[in-house]
Amino acid sequence: MIRFENVTKRYDGAREALSNVSIEVAAGELAFLTGRSGAGKSTVLKLVALIERPTRGQVIVDGRPLGKLGYHEIPAHRQQIGMVFQDNRLLNDRSAYENVALPLIISGIGEREIGRRTRAALDQVGLLDREKYPPRALSAGEQQRLAIARAIVSRPKVLIADEPTGNLDPDLSLEIMTLFRRLNEVGVTMLIASHDLQLVQKFGSRRIVLSGGQVSSSDTVDRAAGVGT
Amino acid sequence: MSTGIWLARHAQNMLGALGALSRNPVGTFLTVAVIGIALALPAALNVLVQTGKSAAGNWSDVRDFSVYMTPATPLVRAESLAGELRKRSGIDSVQLVTADAAVAELGKDPVFANALAALEGNPLPHTLVVRPAPEMDSEQLGKLSTELQKTPDVDLVKLDLQWAQRLNAGLDFLARLGWIAAVLLGAAVLVIVGNTIRLDIQTRTEEIEVAKLLGATDTFVRRPFLYLGLWYGLFGSLVAVLILAISLWVLGAPVARLAGLYGSSLELAGVGLGTLGAVLGGGLLAGWSGAWLAVSRHLSGLRPKD
Ligand SMILES: Nc1ncnc2c1ncn2[C@@H]1O[C@H](COP(=O)(O)OP(=O)(O)O)[C@@H](O)[C@H]1O
Numbered sequence: 001m002i003r004f005e006n007v008t009k010r011y012d013g014a015r016e017a018l019s020n021v022s023i024e025v026a027a028g029e030l031a032f033l034t035g036r037s038g039a040g041k042s043t044v045l046k047l048v049a050l051i052e053r054p055t056r057g058q059v060i061v062d063g064r065p066l067g068k069l070g071y072h073e074i075p076a077h078r079q080q081i082g083m084v085f086q087d088n089r090l091l092n093d094r095s096a097y098e099n100v101a102l103p104l105i106i107s108g109i110g111e112r113e114i115g116r117r118t119r120a121a122l123d124q125v126g127l128l129d130r131e132k133y134p135p136r137a138l139s140a141g142e143q144q145r146l147a148i149a150r151a152i153v154s155r156p157k158v159l160i161a162d163e164p165t166g167n168l169d170p171d172l173s174l175e176i177m178t179l180f181r182r183l184n185e186v187g188v189t190m191l192i193a194s195h196d197l198q199l200v201q202k203f204g205s206r207r208i209v210l211s212g213g214q215v216s217s218s219d220t221v222d223r224a225a226g227v228g229t
Numbered sequence: 230m231s232t233g234i235w236l237a238r239h240a241q242n243m244l245g246a247l248g249a250l251s252r253n254p255v256g257t258f259l260t261v262a263v264i265g266i267a268l269a270l271p272a273a274l275n276v277l278v279q280t281g282k283s284a285a286g287n288w289s290d291v292r293d294f295s296v297y298m299t300p301a302t303p304l305v306r307a308e309s310l311a312g313e314l315r316k317r318s319g320i321d322s323v324q325l326v327t328a329d330a331a332v333a334e335l336g337k338d339p340v341f342a343n344a345l346a347a348l349e350g351n352p353l354p355h356t357l358v359v360r361p362a363p364e365m366d367s368e369q370l371g372k373l374s375t376e377l378q379k380t381p382d383v384d385l386v387k388l389d390l391q392w393a394q395r396l397n398a399g400l401d402f403l404a405r406l407g408w409i410a411a412v413l414l415g416a417a418v419l420v421i422v423g424n425t426i427r428l429d430i431q432t433r434t435e436e437i438e439v440a441k442l443l444g445a446t447d448t449f450v451r452r453p454f455l456y457l458g459l460w461y462g463l464f465g466s467l468v469a470v471l472i473l474a475i476s477l478w479v480l481g482a483p484v485a486r487l488a489g490l491y492g493s494s495l496e497l498a499g500v501g502l503g504t505l506g507a508v509l510g511g512g513l514l515a516g517w518s519g520a521w522l523a524v525s526r527h528l529s530g531l532r533p534k535d
């Protein structure tokens with residue numbers, strides 16, 4: 001579902017953030033992208049979402065080589081993948097409901113359908129009773145769940161998340177990860193970047209470890225184990 | 230996207246932009262006022278030109294030549310010249326005003342009567358009043374005038390048309406000035422709207438960036454700002470028309486009185502449909518383009534780098 005073929009990414013002037021990286025995440029898989037800060041995790045996700053383009057190599061998502069997509073095809077591509085951003089990027093001058101509805105408005109879906117799907121997504125992350133609040137009125141864990149609701153509201157086949165548990169305590173982190181697992185079980189392919197090796201290990205899904213812009217190890221089999229120990 | 234949803238989106242954006250303007254009434258008022266003044270200026274020049282044209286039109290049928298014979302030219306010579314001219318094409322009529330008739334006419338005024346009585350002979354020449362045919366254009370009239378001037382025994386040819394030509398030339402100049410003003414001030418409106426919307430964009434950068442990350446097209450991001458630009462253009466145009474209408478109303482009476490002093494019934498041209506359309510169209514176009522440029526500039530900074 002997500003495939004990197006010998007991808008190298010060099011930001012202007014800087015050294016290579018990714019060097020000759022080849023990764024494959026199969027459809028329906030839940031994979032963690034781990035490694036130290038600066039290893040290149042966010043860069044991988046940005047290449048998937050076409051926020052950045054590779055310097056060399058090919059990124060293929062859902063059978064589409066992204067190199068072939070022009071500027072005007074980027075929106076349609078982004079509408080088809082769900083994204084949870086590093087700093088969650090929720091809009092504080094809008095309600096929780098409006099934040100989650102935004103991707104549907106962007107996709108040009110009818111008002112009634114927006115209402116139905118938005119509430120369903122809010123329900124999935126347990127925030128239906130918070131729909132009128134702005135994100136800043138929610139707790140850190142709730143905000144992260146809201147960001148996830150926004151990422152899944154369009155029912156994407158692929159979901160990418162950048163440090164979704166970054167500023168959460170271990171209990172809340174586990175709660176978020178459990179939520180991801182539940183979504184994965186209904187068939188969403190997931191690539192989750194996290195520098196929290198302990199949490200990832202505890203979770204026991206497939207890991208792709210980046211180090212200095214290169215893949216240092218990658219579990220080949222999905223070892224999908226149960227949650228926690 | 231279905232047409233219904235598309236229409237609903239546009240309506241939402243249109244009303245949303247109006248709401249945004251109403252939330253900042255002072256800022257909106259100032260921007261709209263500046264746009265209105267900028268649009269009113271070329272429109273006012275246009276009204277002035279229209280007024281002048283109708284005035285010139287009223288007098289353009291007064292195109293008579295006065296041909297003064299050299300003093301002491303015998304009457305028969307004047308009569309024969311009048312006869313020659315009457316036969317020419319391009320001339321409607323020739324009226325001979327003899328020196329005696331002119332003196333008699335002048336003598337009706339007591340002031341002149343005394344002065345004339347003090348003179349020995351008749352100081353006035355015979356005069357031919359030549360009325361050219363209406364189809365004669367100004368070039369042909371000019372030629373006729375030079376030719377008459379060269380005729381023996383003719384002292385002076387006075388073309389009454391000259392002042393009207395000068396007025397027309399002045400009006401042409403003014404009309405061109407109006408066009409230049411319209412282009413420059415239209416550009417100014419574009420810059421004003423562009424800058425206002427640039428500031429508006431700056432307060433919404435996060436929203437725009439998130440929308441782009443979630444797959445919004447440039448069109449989607451642009452739309453609310455384009456409506457904002459259109460509203461600015463519309464309200465600015467209305468203010469311009471209001472300024473114009475009030476100015477004309479204030480100036481109408483004095484202009485009529487002034488014209489009355491010259492025995493004319495000059496009236497200021499009103500804010501015609503043409504002017505109205507031009508102000509409205511210009512305002513909307515400049516508002517829309519200003520917004521388009523401002524958003525496009527911002528969006529080009531959000532493109533993914535290769
Ligand atoms: N926009 C950028 N411009 C220049 N260098 C960047 C940019 N983004 C990331 N980098 C560099 O690329 C490398 C990988 O960064 P990143 O992908 O963010 O790593 P991670 O997410 O694993 O912390 C780092 O050395 C970082 O400094």
Ligand SMILES: [Mg+2]
Pocket residue numbers: 038041042043086162
């Ligand atoms: Mg990162």
